[in-house]
Amino acid sequence: MEIKVVDYRSGDASRLFTESLRETGFAVLTNHTVPFDVVERLWAEWLAFFKSDRKWGFEYGEGEQAGYRSMAGSELAVGATAKDIKEYFHFYPWGRNPSPEDVVAMELFLAGSTLATRLLEWVQQETPEHVRAGFSMSLPEMLTGSNRTLLRILHYPPLTGGEEPGSIRAAAHEDINLLTVLPSANEPGLQVQDLDGNWHDVPCDPGTVVVNCGDMLELASGGFYPSTTHRVLNPVGEGAKRSRVSTPLFLHPQDDVELLPGFTAFDFLDERIKQITGQGLQRKNPAA
Numbered sequence: 211m212e213i214k215v216v217d218y219r220s221g222d223a224s225r226l227f228t229e230s231l232r233e234t235g236f237a238v239l240t241n242h243t244v245p246f247d248v249v250e251r252l253w254a255e256w257l258a259f260f261k262s263d264r265k266w267g268f269e270y271g272e273g274e275q276a277g278y279r280s281m282a283g284s285e286l287a288v289g290a291t292a293k294d295i296k297e298y299f300h301f302y303p304w305g306r307n308p309s310p311e312d313v314v315a316m317e318l319f320l321a322g323s324t325l326a327t328r329l330l331e332w333v334q335q336e337t338p339e340h341v342r343a344g345f346s347m348s349l350p351e352m353l354t355g356s357n358r359t360l361l362r363i364l365h366y367p368p369l370t371g372g373e374e375p376g377s378i379r380a381a382a383h384e385d386i387n388l389l390t391v392l393p394s395a396n397e398p399g400l401q402v403q404d405l406d407g408n409w410h411d412v413p414c415d416p417g418t419v420v421v422n423c424g425d426m427l428e429l430a431s432g433g434f435y436p437s438t439t440h441r442v443l444n445p446v447g448e449g450a451k452r453s454r455v456s457t458p459l460f461l462h463p464q465d466d467v468e469l470l471p472g473f474t475a476f477d478f479l480d481e482r483i484k485q486i487t488g489q490g491l492q493r494k495n496p497a498a
Contacts, residue, residue, distance in 0.1 A: 211404040215413055218242040227329065228336035231423055235438030236402055236412065239419045243328075244321045246417040249393045252314045252363070253455045259311050260297060260365040260453075268299070268308060275360070275483075276305035281367075292377035295369070295444070301361040318393070319361045322459035326391045327353065329421060330461070333389075333435070341434045346468040349427075352388065358462030358479070360387075366399075366454040369444060379454065380442035385424035386482045387460040392420040397454040403439040412440070424460070426478060430469045 214230035215238045216223050230237035259265060270277035281297045301307060301315045330349040334342070346352075353359065366379040379399060400412040400420070412420055428437040444450070463469075465476035 211402065211408070211410045213238055213402070213410075213412060215240060215418070224332035224336055227421070228333055231333065231421070231435055234402070235436040236420065236422045236440075238413050239421060240415075240417070242419050243325050244318070244391075244393055244419055246393075248314060248317045248321060249417075249457065252318055252457060253396050255311045255314055256299070256363050257365065257453055257455055259299075259308060260367075264308060265297075265299075268306065270300070276300050276302045292374045292381070294381055295373055295377050295379045296364055296366050298365065299363045301363055302357065302359075304357060315361060315363065318457060319459065322361070322391045322393070323359065323461075325419070326389060326459065326461050329391070330389060333427075337431070337434070341431050344432055345430055349388070349430075352463035352467045352475075353461060354464060356462055356464040358465070358475075360460045360462065362458050362460065364454075364456040364458070366397075366442065366456070368453060369450040373444075378441065378444050382439050382441045384437040384439055385422060385458075385460065386426065386479060387424035387462045388426045388430075389461045390420075390422050390424055390458050391461070392422070392456065392458040394418045394420070395454055395456040397445065397449060397452060399442045399445060399454060401441055401443060403441075409441075425482070426463065426469055426475060429478065 211234055213234050213236045214226055216226045216230065218239045219241050227237045227239070265278045268278040270279065278299050279297065281295065301319065303316060303319060307315065327350055330353070334349045382403065394414045394416055398411070398414050400414060401409045402412055403409055414420070422440070423435045423437050425437045427435045445452070462479070463475040465474060467475045469475055469478055
């Protein structure tokens with residue numbers, strides 16, 4: 211399984227990027243437009259936030275998605291028997307976010323969203339006509355008016371030895387959304403699974419951006435773009451003593467966008483959230 215590493219500014223970037231998504235569900239970008247100094251600042255500021263008691267003032271409740279979620283309330287991946295070893299913050303521009311950490315989070319949200327929009331334009335452009343014909347609208351248009359796009363700031367704490375048997379930092383799963391833009395984490399661990407069940411490390415050199423297809427893109431494209439299973443392994447040795455911070459930006463369509471005739475992005479999202487949390491979603495976009 212070869213995930214292409216693509217120079218964003220090269221002349222054939224759109225073709226190579228889309229080919230990698232088609233073949234593996236993943237691609238890695240270099241020389242892109244997300245400033246690495248912003249990513250590094252976010253690592254430092256939000257790691258301090260997660261280590262503080264301030265986080266408890268931002269917990270979100272039933273039916274909500276914006277804010278802090280502790281390890282005790284972490285997700286159970288579909289098919290998994292143990293919860294992930296992680297805590298996280300769901301950052302939305304409209305949410306109740308901590309200050310001053312919200313400043314760097316917004317910088318990354320905007321930079322990632324700008325890049326993601328361009329990448330969706332590439333996918334739209336490079337997708338064969340017979341596949342594009344199944345889209346209810348162009349892929350970039352699906353984001354218009356959406357308040358669901360989410361910057362998830364993840365903290366995988368150092369391992370203590372007391373973790374639940376069988377638990378790992380992120381159990382094998384697929385992303386729900388349209389496209390995920392993931393600046394390199396501060397520690398390795400991300401792997402993808404090929405069709406034969408083998409696991410492969412995803413390149414995570416500092417300053418790179420990993421991009422992968424979500425279930426919504428797979429559904430809307432009739433399976434042309436695969437939503438590939440991936441996970442985050444527990445580290446060993448000295449790595450087990452260190453925190454890992456990861457910042458995926460999940461691109462979500464507006465609620466009423468049809469992924470299939472009569473089946474909307476909200477229908478799909480609500481169905482999946484119930485699977486992993488047991489809770490449904492509010493019907494309207496939160497800021498609508």
